[in-house]
Amino acid sequence: MSVLLIVLPIALVLAGIGVWACVWAVRSGQYDDTDTPQLRILKDE
Amino acid sequence: MALPLASPISGFAPETAAAPRVLGAGQAAKPLACSHCSAPVGCSPIRIEDSVFCCAGCQTAHALSTELRSACPVAKRATPASGSSQYDYFDDPAFLKPIVRIDSSGLSHATLSLRGMRCASCVWTVEEMPRKVPGVIEARVDFRRGRVALTWSSDEVKLSAIAQRLADLGYTPAPLGHTTDESANRAEDRRQMARLAVAGACAGNAMLLAVALYAGVFDGMAPEFVAIFRWASLFVTIGSLAWPGQVFFRSAWTALRARSINLDGPIALALLAGGAWSIYSTIIGKGEIYFDSVSVLIFALLVGRYIQHRQQRWAADSVELLFTLTPGVAHRVIPGDGAQNSRTERVPVLSLVTGDVVEVLPGDSIPVDGVVVDGESSIDQSLLTGESQPRTHHAGDEVFAGSVNLSGVIRIRTLASGASTRIGKLMELVQEASGRRARIVRFADRVGGVFMTLMLIVAALTFLVWLPLGLAHAIETAVAVLVVTCPCALGLATPLAFTIVIGRAARRGILIKGGDAVQHLSGTGVLYLDKTGTLTHGTMNVVGWTGPDHLRAIVAHLESNSTHPVGRALAAISDSTCQPDTLAITNVQHLPGRGVTANYHNDTLRIGSPTYILSEYVTCGPEFAAFAQQHASEGLTPVLIAIGQTVVAAAAIGDTLRPNAPATVARLQSLGWDCRIISGDDERAVAAAAKQCGIATFQGGLNPEQKLAIIDRSRQEATTVMVGDGVNDSAALAAADVGIAVHGGAQASLAAADLYLSRPGLTPLLEVVLASRRTLCVVKLALASSVIYNLVAGTIAVTGHMNPIIAALVMPLSSITSLSLCVAVRSFGKVPKGGVE
Numbered sequence: 001m002s003v004l005l006i007v008l009p010i011a012l013v014l015a016g017i018g019v020w021a022c023v024w025a026v027r028s029g030q031y032d033d034t035d036t037p038q039l040r041i042l043k044d045e
Numbered sequence: 046m047a048l049p050l051a052s053p054i055s056g057f058a059p060e061t062a063a064a065p066r067v068l069g070a071g072q073a074a075k076p077l078a079c080s081h082c083s084a085p086v087g088c089s090p091i092r093i094e095d096s097v098f099c100c101a102g103c104q105t106a107h108a109l110s111t112e113l114r115s116a117c118p119v120a121k122r123a124t125p126a127s128g129s130s131q132y133d134y135f136d137d138p139a140f141l142k143p144i145v146r147i148d149s150s151g152l153s154h155a156t157l158s159l160r161g162m163r164c165a166s167c168v169w170t171v172e173e174m175p176r177k178v179p180g181v182i183e184a185r186v187d188f189r190r191g192r193v194a195l196t197w198s199s200d201e202v203k204l205s206a207i208a209q210r211l212a213d214l215g216y217t218p219a220p221l222g223h224t225t226d227e228s229a230n231r232a233e234d235r236r237q238m239a240r241l242a243v244a245g246a247c248a249g250n251a252m253l254l255a256v257a258l259y260a261g262v263f264d265g266m267a268p269e270f271v272a273i274f275r276w277a278s279l280f281v282t283i284g285s286l287a288w289p290g291q292v293f294f295r296s297a298w299t300a301l302r303a304r305s306i307n308l309d310g311p312i313a314l315a316l317l318a319g320g321a322w323s324i325y326s327t328i329i330g331k332g333e334i335y336f337d338s339v340s341v342l343i344f345a346l347l348v349g350r351y352i353q354h355r356q357q358r359w360a361a362d363s364v365e366l367l368f369t370l371t372p373g374v375a376h377r378v379i380p381g382d383g384a385q386n387s388r389t390e391r392v393p394v395l396s397l398v399t400g401d402v403v404e405v406l407p408g409d410s411i412p413v414d415g416v417v418v419d420g421e422s423s424i425d426q427s428l429l430t431g432e433s434q435p436r437t438h439h440a441g442d443e444v445f446a447g448s449v450n451l452s453g454v455i456r457i458r459t460l461a462s463g464a465s466t467r468i469g470k471l472m473e474l475v476q477e478a479s480g481r482r483a484r485i486v487r488f489a490d491r492v493g494g495v496f497m498t499l500m501l502i503v504a505a506l507t508f509l510v511w512l513p514l515g516l517a518h519a520i521e522t523a524v525a526v527l528v529v530t531c532p533c534a535l536g537l538a539t540p541l542a543f544t545i546v547i548g549r550a551a552r553r554g555i556l557i558k559g560g561d562a563v564q565h566l567s568g569t570g571v572l573y574l575d576k577t578g579t580l581t582h583g584t585m586n587v588v589g590w591t592g593p594d595h596l597r598a599i600v601a602h603l604e605s606n607s608t609h610p611v612g613r614a615l616a617a618i619s620d621s622t623c624q625p626d627t628l629a630i631t632n633v634q635h636l637p638g639r640g641v642t643a644n645y646h647n648d649t650l651r652i653g654s655p656t657y658i659l660s661e662y663v664t665c666g667p668e669f670a671a672f673a674q675q676h677a678s679e680g681l682t683p684v685l686i687a688i689g690q691t692v693v694a695a696a697a698i699g700d701t702l703r704p705n706a707p708a709t710v711a712r713l714q715s716l717g718w719d720c721r722i723i724s725g726d727d728e729r730a731v732a733a734a735a736k737q738c739g740i741a742t743f744q745g746g747l748n749p750e751q752k753l754a755i756i757d758r759s760r761q762e763a764t765t766v767m768v769g770d771g772v773n774d775s776a777a778l779a780a781a782d783v784g785i786a787v788h789g790g791a792q793a794s795l796a797a798a799d800l801y802l803s804r805p806g807l808t809p810l811l812e813v814v815l816a817s818r819r820t821l822c823v824v825k826l827a828l829a830s831s832v833i834y835n836l837v838a839g840t841i842a843v844t845g846h847m848n849p850i851i852a853a854l855v856m857p858l859s860s861i862t863s864l865s866l867c868v869a870v871r872s873f874g875k876v877p878k879g880g881v882e
Binding site: 001004005008012015018019022023026027029031032033035036039040041042043 | 187235
C-alpha cells in the first residue's frame with residue numbers, strides 16, 4: 001500500500017492538469033456560445 | 046470540400062491532395078475525387094451533372110446537404126437589392142466609430158444584430174459569406190442572441206455592402222443597442238464558469254478522499270495512511286477555499302463593513318470555522334475533519350448562483366432588442382432650396398435636430414416626433430397607441446417616431462428626436478423598470494437569512510454549553526453545528542424550482558423571463574386584461590347581416606383586395622353558393638377613410654360607414670337604421686351597402702369573444718385575482734366584453750401613457766399583473782409587478798414584459814397561474830424538508846453525537862430530497878391535444 005505515497009500525488013497532479021485545462025478552455029472563450037456550434041453541422045470542414 | 050473536377054476525357058489532372066499518377070497516353074485518366082468525400086473514385090463512379098461520386102451513399106448525402114443548405118425558407122424569400130442601398134449609413138464615420146474595432150493587422154471587427162435566422166441552414170448561409178463576398182474574412186454567428194461577429198478588410202469591402210448582402214439573403218442587420226458593456230459581461234461569465242470548474246474538481250476529489258477515510262473507520266487504518274489522506278484533503282480543500290470560496294468571504298466582508306449581515310455571512314463563517322478547525326485537526330493529527338462538507342458546500346452554492354446568473358443575463362439581453370425598433374437613417378431635406386423640388390440627403394437619425402425637415406416615403410417608419418408640413422398620408426400608429434386603424438394625417442397634424450407611413454410622401458418638421466421622442470421616453474421607462482426588477486430580494490433568501498442567523502445563535506450557545514467540559518470538545522461541537530446546518534438546499538432548491546418551471550413553460554409556448562414573475566403569479570392581486578386578442582379572437586368578423594343574400598357575394602368581391610381590417614372581414618362574407626355577377630361591376634374605387642364605390646348595373650353601389658353613406662344623400666330605411674344603431678351601441682362597427690340612393694343591406698363587424706373566456710375569467714377570480722379590463726379599444730366594445738365575462742371594472746379608449754398611470758396607481762395597493770401587447774404597452778408592462786405580453790414578436794415583447802404567451806387566449810394564462818402556485822408549493826415543501834433535516838442534524842450535532850460521516854451524509858441527503866421534489870412535481874397538467882380554442 002505504500003504505493004499510495006506515489007500514486008496519490010500523481011493523481012492530484014493529474015486532477016490539477018484537468019482543472020487547468022478546463023479553466024483555460026473557459027478563458028479562451030470556448031464556452032461563450034454553446035448554442036451555435038450544434039447548428040454548424042452543414043459546414044464543410 | 047468540393048474540388049474542381051476534371052473531365053476524364055480531356056485528361057487534365059484535378060488538383061487533388063493525392064499524388065497524381067502520370068499515365069501514358071490513351072490509358073485511363075488520373076483518379077478522380079468524389080465530390081462529397083474527396084476519396085479517389087473507384088471503378089464505378091456515379092456521375093450527376095458536374096459532380097462525380099464514389100458511391101450511392103456519397104451521392105445521397107451530397108444531395109441531402111445541398112438541399113438542406115438551400116432549404117431555409119428565410120433565404121428563399123430573399124429578394125435582391127432594388128435601387129439604392131438603405132444601409133449606406135453604415136459607412137458614416139460617426140456610425141462606425143463606436144462599433145468597429147481595428148486590430149493590429151488592420152482588419153476591422155464589428156458585431157451586428159442580425160434578425161431572421163431560424164435554423165442551421167441560416168447559420169451556414171451567413172457563415173459562408175467569406176467565400177461569397179471578397180474582403181470578408183469571417184462571419185461568426187451567435188444564434189441564441191441573434192448576432193453576427195464580422196471580420197473584414199476595409200480596403201476591399203465596406204460594411205454597408207456586407208449589410209446589404211446580408212439583407213439580400215433575407216436577414217435584417219442592425220446596429221446593436223448600446224446599453225451593455227460586452228467585454229465586462231463576458232469576463233464575468235467566464236470567471237463564474239471557471240470558479241465552478243475549480244470548485245467542482247475540488248469537491249469531487251475531497252469526497253473521494255473522504256470515502257477512503259471512512260472506509261478505515263470501522264476496521265482501522267494505518268496511521269500514516271490516515272495522515273496522507275487527511276493532508277491530501279486539506280490540500281484539495283484549500284484550493285476550493287482560496288479561489289471559488291472567496292466569493293462568499295468577499296461578499297460577507299463587504300456587508301460587514303457596511304454594518305449589516307447578508308446571507309453570505311453565516312456561510313462564510315461556517316466555511317471559515319469548518320476549514321480552520323479541520324486544518325488544525327490535520328496539523329495536530331487528531332480530531333474531526335470536515336473538508337468534504339466544506340468543499341461540497343462551496344460547489345453546491347456556486348451552482349445555485351450560476352443558474353440565477355444565467356437567467357438574469359438572458360433577461361438583460363432581451364431589453365437590447367427594443368432599440369432596433371426605430372429606423373437608423375432618414376431623408377433630411379437640404380435647407381435653402383425651393384419648397385417643391387428640394388433634394389434630400391440620407392443622414393443617420395441620431396444627427397437630426399429640432400427644426401430639420403425630413404421626408405418620409407410610403408412604407409418607411411417615421412424617425413422623429415414632428416409636425417407634417419407637406420403632403421397627406423395614412424399613418425399606422427399602432428406602435429404607440431395600439432390603434433389598429435390607420436388614420437389620415439394632413440399638414441399641421443402631429444406624428445410620432447416609430448409609426449409607419451402608409452400611403453403618401455410626407456415632409457415632417459422635427460419637434461423631438463432620439464431619446465426625447467415619445468417612444469424614446471417609453472424605452473427609458475422600460476429600461477428603468479427592468480433594472481429595478483432584478484434587485485427584488487428572493488423569498489428564499491429572506492427565509493435563508495433568518496434561518497441561518499438562528500443557527501449561528503444555536504452554534505454559539507452550543508459552544509458555551511459545552512465549554513465547561515473542555516475547550517477542544519466545545520469548539521469541535523460548535524464547528525459541527527455550523528458545518529452541518531448550512532443549507533445547501535436553500536441555496537439550490539429555489540432557483541432550481543424556478544428554472545424547472547420556466548423550462549417546462551417554454552415547452553408549452555409560455556416564455557418566462559425570471560422566477561419573481563412566477564412568485565407573484567402564485568399569489569393574489571389585481572389582473573388587468575387586454576380585450577383584443579386575449580378575451581376576443583382578435584380578428585374582425587362579420588357578426589350580423591341584414592339584406593338580400595346575393596349582395597353578400599358582391600360585397601365580398603368588391604372588398605377582396607382591401608387591406609383595411611373592416612374590408613378584410615367583409616371579403617369573407619359570402620358563402621360559395623352564390624356567384625357574383627362580376628361583369629356587372631365596373632369602376633371600382635377605394636376611397637380611404639370612407640369606403641368603396643363601384644358601378645353596378647348602371648347604378649352606383651356604395652359600401653361604407655353610415656357617416657359616409659348618409660353624406661352621399663342616400664336614404665336609409667328605418668330597419669337598417671335600427672340595425673346600425675343597435676350594433677353601434679354594442680361597440681360593433683356598422684357598415685351600410687347602398688345601390689343608387691337607397692340603402693339595401695347592412696352588416697355589423699366586430700371582434701367575437703372567445704367561447705371559454707367567461708369560464709376562464711371566473712376561474713381566475715376564484716383563485717383570488719381581481720380581473721379588470723384596460724384596453725385601447727372603443728369603450729362600448731370593452732363594456733360589452735366585460736359584461737359577458739362578468740368583469741365589473743373596465744376602461745376603454747386608453748393610450749399607453751394612461752395605461753401606465755393606472756398600473757402605477759394599482760401597484761401601490763396590490764400585486765399588479767398586466768396582460769397586453771408586447772410592444773404597444775411596453776411601459777405599462779414593464780411597470781407592472783408581472784407584465785404578460787401577447788401578440789407581437791417574442792423577443793421584442795420580452796424586452797418589456799416578464800412573460801410572453803405565444804398561444805392566444807386566456808388558457809395559457811390560467812395554466813401559468815396554476816403552475817406558479819404549484820411551484821411555490823414545491824419551493825415551500827423543499828424549504829420545509831430542508832429545515833426538518835437541519836433541525837434533526839442540528840440536534841444531533843448540539844448533543845455532541847455528530848461525527849463527520851453523518852455530517853457528510855446528511856447534507857447531500859437533504860439536498861437530494863429537495864431537488865427530487867422540485868423535479869418530480871408536475872407543474873403543468875397534461876399537454877392539451879391539438880390546438881387551442
